[in-house]
Amino acid sequence: MAPISEARKRANETYLKTQDEIKIRVPQGQKAEIQAHAEARGESLNGFVKRAIDETMERDTRETQE
Numbered sequence: 001m002a003p004i005s006e007a008r009k010r011a012n013e014t015y016l017k018t019q020d021e022i023k024i025r026v027p028q029g030q031k032a033e034i035q036a037h038a039e040a041r042g043e044s045l046n047g048f049v050k051r052a053i054d055e056t057m058e059r060d061t062r063e064t065q066e
Contacts, residue, residue: 024049 038048
């Protein structure tokens, strides 16, 4: 694997400054289950968690508006 260039490192740092970080804890073994579920659907773990949050928030918002 090629070393990461200084330009790529700077780009990564710039990108990360635009992002918030959320850390969650799950029982041992559950991370692997969640990751396998996400990968089976062609998603990253992060993408799956973000989608799950977005869909739940949307559903909750609809329920409170009814």
